[in-house]
Amino acid sequence: MTWNPGLASVVELAGELIRRPSRAGVDDHEPVLAALEHWLTSRGLPCRRLRDDTGRPVALLVEIRGGRPGPWWALDACVDTAPYGDETAWSFPPDAGDVVDGRLRGRGAADSKLAASLFCHLAAEVHDRAGDLRGGLAVLLDADEHTGGFGGARAYLADPDAARPAGVMIGYPGLDEVVVGGRGLWRARIAVHGTSGHSGSRRAAVGAVSRAARLIRLLDDAPLPGVSGDFPLPPKLTVTYCHGGEGFSVVPDLCEVGVDLRTTPDFGAEAAENLVRAAVTELDALLPGPGATDVDVVAVWPPYRLTEDQQPAAGLLGAAAGEGLRVRAKTAGPSNIGNLLAAEGIPATAGFGLRYEGLHGMDECVDLADLPVVHAVYRRAVLGLLRV
Template identity: 25%
Template sequence: MKLTDPTQTLAALIRCPSVTPAEGGALTTLASMLSELGFTNDRVTFSDTDTPDVENLYSRLGNSGPHLMFAGHTDVVPVGDEGAWTRDPFGADVVNGEMYGRGAVDMKGGIACFVSALARVIERSGAPKGSVSLLITGDEEGPSINGTEKLLAYQKAKGETWDAAVVGEPTNPDQMGDMIKIGRRGSLSGTLRVDGVQGHVAYPHLADNPLRGMVKLVEPLLDPPLDVGNERFPPSNLEVTSIDTGNTATNVIPARATARFNIRFNDQWTAESLAEELRARLERASRDLGMRPGREPVRYSVEFDARSSPSFLTRDDALIEALSVAVKQATGRIPALSTTGGTSDARFIKNYCPVVEFGLVGKTMHMVDERVALSDLESLTLVYETFIEGWFERQSASAGTR
């Protein structure tokens, strides 16, 4: 295998059926590539209650600073209806200049490009003057319990520190060079339960329909808006994702109603302050008897999921500039600096060092016939190659001025 060619490195990874949490040979294949480049590999398996064991990989080249981390995951989502695919989802077939396969975009493609970029740098000028590590999990598409978060803590306990990190998630919405992620919105999920009294619909005075109370409580969750956003973040947004009574009969007033919701919030909130605000809104609304004349205040409870994700913003101008310059040189485009999208493992990494995200175009991620243009693989490899050299040069120049 020619490691400087991202089409070859990606094909080797796609052919490993690493549907989360299965390793599928992907980490073994990646470790072999990195060993060839001089990396030392550390394979670690983590376990936890009621979650599957997950294998992870930490590889390092060099033993001095500055230290650049690349982070990502080799696990992929299930293929879905395999019969709907026009190509083998683990075949890495190339058709009309595109490589097909689960993980081509999310995110084996990013890993393959970083490996090839490193191979080119090493081939041309030797290993960077410092250290490069790859922190790769098999748990990003799963519960994210036995992966990046634990691997970071494990390596830190062994004495590892990092100066900056790049996550190779697909960040570009339409074409290479569109967008760098410099932060992420937080995520908080909750469950609202309203209790009523079950009864016959013909005798409503003997019952208490919880859906009347639910309507009154859901409204203030949505309005007024939580905020209007700011320079770096869009407005925080709450979406009700389900309302259910478990009732299959049309002539029965249900005993209770349950609603689930999720909020993607910006840096004006923490999970704690957001939960406090929503509890206050619910308490005020519970006393509004507009839909329940003659009744007591709505009987309700609300619970928030313990595993929330914080919002964060990376403020390391040198890191952001180094990546922005590399993107412009490789693609000719000036990338937007964004905090949009869902969560990623960057939420764990930001506790250890500044982190940014840049990867492939994400249009086909998680879809049937997930695929990536070979030209995009070359563009991303060039971005990473330029970034690696530029970041280490900046670090060296900065050290020389101190």
């Protein structure tokens, strides 16, 4: 694949986005949305802002209607980023947005400002030939992804004026795999109670932290099934935090424990909740406290997995093969926006892009030598879906 001079514009826009920091929970994402909005509107592409329940803009949505009826498809890329971490550990400024030795450098180069720029350019090409295409193409540029709230995707799904997509391709990086599935999740906060008092008192008191420690052992020892059926990964339970107590002289009366349980089709949300509640019931019987242990479920996403002949996985895998790449379909251990979409009955791929280094770490960059073939694969996939 030879370099397409038009792809220089993809790099230029991506660099501009990187130079506008948009760290989740740190930076105002207005500058990065404004840059995208200017690029799109200056080329006559229809776009509008999506807002959350508070009225805060969380995404830009581009919608291009084809000249003939048919299903809509969507491209999705986040334009907010992970934090920088220790900036002194970087060998270049985290907001560099420059090209050195064939690599685009800076936070968001891999995840996922280069993908956002690429998808904007594909939207421009589709817009120019829309009359010959079926259905339509949406491009979602999500500015609320790294918060974990996925505000842009949620606003898109909730927007009554947005055409509902038949499938979504999410622009995470990585040249060797197309992510076609992921484990689901079941998350809960558990409030463990204890009897407060002075740590030096003669009266025996079972503190909340001690009870929480017993609960953690019960959870860690709880049996989980292995791999079963066609899903290639087993469920997994992780205690992610334990907060309680203050100082040394007070027996704590409350300790909060966080539990993250990754689910599978054969061990879903109901099984996850039953396992955790069984451990809580055992705790309250073995080491009674002043009150029942409380389980507050905070998030539930289903697992999902597309078959390789199911769209849009088939379109993307076929396009990669058509460009001479050997790309494997992967089911990911971590969850992604594909799980959120699966809960809405929308199939999604989540990952095909440039090779990268430093994702969420220091010295993030992507190898621009991959850009021509990645562009060609997405172009082939999108146009193929819009011509069916």
